[in-house]
Amino acid sequence: MSNRVLVTGAAGYIGSHTVVELVKAGYEVVGVDDFANSTPDVLKGISSILGFEIPFVEADCSDMSSFSRVFEAYPDIDAAIHFAAFKAVGESVLKPVEYFRNNLMSLVNLIDLMRSRESGNIVFSSSCTVYGEPDEGALPISETARTKPALSPYGRTKQMCEDMLKDSVRAYGNIKVTALRYFNPIGAHPSALIGELPVGVPQNLVPYITQTAAGLRKELSIFGDDYDTPDGTCIRDYIYVCDLAKAHVRAVDRMLGADGERYELFNLGTGTGVSVLELVNEFKRVTGVDLPYKFAPRREGDIVKVWADASKANKILGWKADTPLGDVLLSAWNWEKKIRNL
Numbered sequence: 193m194s195n196r197v198l199v200t201g202a203a204g205y206i207g208s209h210t211v212v213e214l215v216k217a218g219y220e221v222v223g224v225d226d227f228a229n230s231t232p233d234v235l236k237g238i239s240s241i242l243g244f245e246i247p248f249v250e251a252d253c254s255d256m257s258s259f260s261r262v263f264e265a266y267p268d269i270d271a272a273i274h275f276a277a278f279k280a281v282g283e284s285v286l287k288p289v290e291y292f293r294n295n296l297m298s299l300v301n302l303i304d305l306m307r308s309r310e311s312g313n314i315v316f317s318s319s320c321t322v323y324g325e326p327d328e329g330a331l332p333i334s335e336t337a338r339t340k341p342a343l344s345p346y347g348r349t350k351q352m353c354e355d356m357l358k359d360s361v362r363a364y365g366n367i368k369v370t371a372l373r374y375f376n377p378i379g380a381h382p383s384a385l386i387g388e389l390p391v392g393v394p395q396n397l398v399p400y401i402t403q404t405a406a407g408l409r410k411e412l413s414i415f416g417d418d419y420d421t422p423d424g425t426c427i428r429d430y431i432y433v434c435d436l437a438k439a440h441v442r443a444v445d446r447m448l449g450a451d452g453e454r455y456e457l458f459n460l461g462t463g464t465g466v467s468v469l470e471l472v473n474e475f476k477r478v479t480g481v482d483l484p485y486k487f488a489p490r491r492e493g494d495i496v497k498v499w500a501d502a503s504k505a506n507k508i509l510g511w512k513a514d515t516p517l518g519d520v521l522l523s524a525w526n527w528e529k530k531i532r533n534l
């Protein structure tokens with residue numbers, strides 16, 4: 193066994209941080225990306241952290257002729273971590289076909305390429321979005337909670353991909369799957385050499401905060417202050433991207449160690465809910481930067497409160513997201529300052 197891990201979407205936000213953790217843990221990697229939502233500069237950031245250039249193939253995973261070249265060039269792949277996907281909820285409502293083509297076809301191709309191999313280990317990037325709004329009393333939400341109809345084509349692709357993987361495990365004896373349901377990944381590598389690079393106006397909270405603090409945006413709009421939560425703002429489970437990346441290493445360790453069931457599912461979160469206002473105040477406290485904000489109307493489709501029961505991942509993967517929120521927010525701010533030359 194070569195211990196080579198294929199990372200699709202290697203130049204993306206979570207992919208790039210995971211490549212770094214895999215190499216640190218002793219794995220060989222091969223990265224794939226088509227730079228649809230990233231740039232080759234991310235690979236330079238990875239090289240600066242690691243001190244060498246990772247094996248990489250520029251390819252579109254949704255195009256079989258392009259994607260299969262990776263397996264021809266690297267026949268020793270033992271496991272694949274599949275990050276490559278479109279991820280903007282709002283955009284997916286406007287462009288469902290693009291989301292279906294990219295997110296579904298890339299996974300169909302990956303399964304097709306893996307099903308005839310000796311090792312068919314796949315780690316899949318899923319999302320807590322599959323839970324929808326948790327029922328009263330269901331928080332923290334565990335993997336046994338039922339999923340709810342998706343509110344966007346993006347969310348639907350995550351549910352469909354999980355189902356496609358379950359069917360494939362049943363049909364193909366070599367395929368083994370770990371699906372990881374992420375809560376809200378935030379922050380950047382401590383080196384500030386890689387981080388989140390949103391295209392255009394950020395849709396997510398933390399990049400909007402850091403861009404506002406850097407003076408690129410006038411003020412943060414907090415969507416809704418009249419929710420049924422202690423301070424009226426929505427609650428999420430914000431997880432440090434480096435902690436999240438380490439969970440992928442544990443998942444690969446487990447699969448290659450031949451442990452576990454053939455289809456396993458884990459929530460990846462901290463287990464703690466944090467409100468928008470609490471997060472804003474923590475950002476101000478740790479950075480000392482003033483952050484102009486106003487309360488704005490609720491954002492359509494927002495979930496009111498969700499946070500993870502991550503005890504299964506804690507116990508079975510031997511993993512815990514334990515970086516303090518203040519340190520995580522500081523890493524996001526250091527990254528923003530670095531890319532803005534502040």
Ligand code: UDP
Nearest residue numbers: 395396397398400413414415426468491494
């Ligand atoms: N949010 C906000 N202002 C923004 C962006 C996000 O108040 O400019 C809120 C949003 O309403 C939600 C939380 O921040 O309650 C997290 O939103 P994000 O889009 O980052 O993640 P998701 O909604 O996918 O969990």
